[in-house]
Amino acid sequence: MIQQSSTSMVEEVRSSVDEWKAARALLSTAVQSYLSACNSLAAACTRPARTLSECDTVENTLVLVDAELDAMSSEIQSLGASQLSMSTLRNRSSRLTRINVLPPEILRHIFRLSTTECVRDARAKGCYNALSRVDMYWRQVSLDTPELWTHIDVSPTTATRSLYELSRTLLERSKGEPVHLHVYEPQQTLFGGITSEGEVYQLTKFLSPYIPRVVGINLETETQSARLVHSVMRLWSKIGTAKITDFSAKLLPSQFCDHLSIPSGCGLPEVISSTRPRTLHLKDIQIDWESSFCRNLFDFRLQSCGDFGIDLAPKSLEKMLLKSPKLSVLKLHEVAVTKGRLLDEEISPVTLESLRVLNLVKLDLEPLQLVLSLIHQPNPLARLSVGLTFYDELTDEYRAFFSRCHVSTLYLESPAEHLSLPCLPSGLSHLIIFQSDLSQPPFIHAPLADSQPRAIVYVTLVSCVVTLEGLVSLVAETGAQVLNLDCCLTDRLMDLEGTVNKVCDETRSELVEVYPDLVCSVSDVDTTAGMACRTIFDD
Numbered sequence: 001m002i003q004q005s006s007t008s009m010v011e012e013v014r015s016s017v018d019e020w021k022a023a024r025a026l027l028s029t030a031v032q033s034y035l036s037a038c039n040s041l042a043a044a045c046t047r048p049a050r051t052l053s054e055c056d057t058v059e060n061t062l063v064l065v066d067a068e069l070d071a072m073s074s075e076i077q078s079l080g081a082s083q084l085s086m087s088t089l090r091n092r093s094s095r096l097t098r099i100n101v102l103p104p105e106i107l108r109h110i111f112r113l114s115t116t117e118c119v120r121d122a123r124a125k126g127c128y129n130a131l132s133r134v135d136m137y138w139r140q141v142s143l144d145t146p147e148l149w150t151h152i153d154v155s156p157t158t159a160t161r162s163l164y165e166l167s168r169t170l171l172e173r174s175k176g177e178p179v180h181l182h183v184y185e186p187q188q189t190l191f192g193g194i195t196s197e198g199e200v201y202q203l204t205k206f207l208s209p210y211i212p213r214v215v216g217i218n219l220e221t222e223t224q225s226a227r228l229v230h231s232v233m234r235l236w237s238k239i240g241t242a243k244i245t246d247f248s249a250k251l252l253p254s255q256f257c258d259h260l261s262i263p264s265g266c267g268l269p270e271v272i273s274s275t276r277p278r279t280l281h282l283k284d285i286q287i288d289w290e291s292s293f294c295r296n297l298f299d300f301r302l303q304s305c306g307d308f309g310i311d312l313a314p315k316s317l318e319k320m321l322l323k324s325p326k327l328s329v330l331k332l333h334e335v336a337v338t339k340g341r342l343l344d345e346e347i348s349p350v351t352l353e354s355l356r357v358l359n360l361v362k363l364d365l366e367p368l369q370l371v372l373s374l375i376h377q378p379n380p381l382a383r384l385s386v387g388l389t390f391y392d393e394l395t396d397e398y399r400a401f402f403s404r405c406h407v408s409t410l411y412l413e414s415p416a417e418h419l420s421l422p423c424l425p426s427g428l429s430h431l432i433i434f435q436s437d438l439s440q441p442p443f444i445h446a447p448l449a450d451s452q453p454r455a456i457v458y459v460t461l462v463s464c465v466v467t468l469e470g471l472v473s474l475v476a477e478t479g480a481q482v483l484n485l486d487c488c489l490t491d492r493l494m495d496l497e498g499t500v501n502k503v504c505d506e507t508r509s510e511l512v513e514v515y516p517d518l519v520c521s522v523s524d525v526d527t528t529a530g531m532a533c534r535t536i537f538d539d
Helices: 002-045 052-090 104-112 136-143 162-173 197-207 227-239 314-322 365-372 392-404 468-478 505-514
Strands: 151-154 179-185 214-221 246-250 279-283 299-303 329-333 357-359 384-389 407-413 430-434 458-462 482-486 489-491 519-523
Touching: 002 052, 104 136, 151 162, 151 197, 162 197, 179 197, 179 227, 197 227, 214 227, 314 365, 365 392, 458 468, 468 482, 468 505, 505 519
Parallel strands: 151 179, 179 214, 214 246, 246 279, 279 299, 299 329, 329 357, 357 384, 384 407, 407 430, 430 458, 458 482, 482 519
Antiparallel strands: none
């Protein structure tokens, strides 16, 4: 019986493929014939018409062509669908698609390395849930991998609750695994205006059963009201949650920064009350900086955009760093790190051997001075990337900071019009300079004792004004082996036609004549825009 069934399948497959090959040959012939007919018809109908009869004939022909176009579009779509169907069928082949040879447990491990999709991330648009849509084999492996479904997006804007249904489906597929919750509130609902009380209630009601499973919380709102954010926090405080490893909250800039109350966990079991995240990202939000919530951090990012900045006392920051010895990322944006009434309160450098990224670009002079005095990174293996603004008044502070820290990559901004570098760290491998005028060399004004030959492998200039003389001097002063000129100009002024003078290949060629071994590239794109020492948040 089995042998007969096998024979029947073989005959059916062979018969079907013979039929497909014959149809494919007919289609190929028909396509060539059709293309030839199209060319002939186009040539005939575009010849100059000399008589009324010729004009009428052409018009009647064009009407006939128009009548066939809709049918042709439908046939083309059908062919496209059949092509997709054949491609999907082809993907079932273990000979042609080698990844299908892998057993489910190996494929599952590969899937876990994929990027977490987010329906609110424009970069992930159209890619959501992609792994489960390749073929039946991949779909089953995806559904059997609960870690792929643990990012839950919820928004109070969809009247049809389609996003709630999607979130519920993901929660079911996560099979009890800890989940990362992303609550997003757009500027306006589908009905206009801010989120209503009813929508907030529906959202918190939906979340209530799942809050105990949450280990990561990302709260975002594009409204001036923080009501939704506070509602989720109250829900967290009321129900309790598992150990939080990642916490992010971002509000719109307003006249003041909201103060967020972090659940203390009092009276709850230890597993529930362990609200000590490894990742803490805050935008325009003030919390109790000396609470246990700010201990044992791996990644701390704080941004202030409102009229009244976020206050972070130097002593509080010092305690936070002391309690987070494995801190890897520290980013502070327009934060008011200033001494209060206790002006004589001493702070000392904190050793952070795991620190890899330090972004202080948007700090004012006094906060930057205080934060620099707190950082000590003696570990060269961490390859520290630093973003700074160079103020002339802080030369001694920069020099002391560079002596305490092994800096591998340095991104610099400066309020000065012309580039001037009073000091640079030794052992620097990549120097990035943003929006400076390099027309007045020399640029590095280090004391004589520090003026040893430098060997900075990579130098990148972003949106700078450059001259050939300045570039020649910069390469000599830095010892650059690779020079990238991103969005740079040779003159800050436009010409009479309103055109800016960009750096061209001629400038590059003249520079390479001076330094034949130099690798120099010219780009209209800021190639370092996404570097961690330049950005605050990853989105």
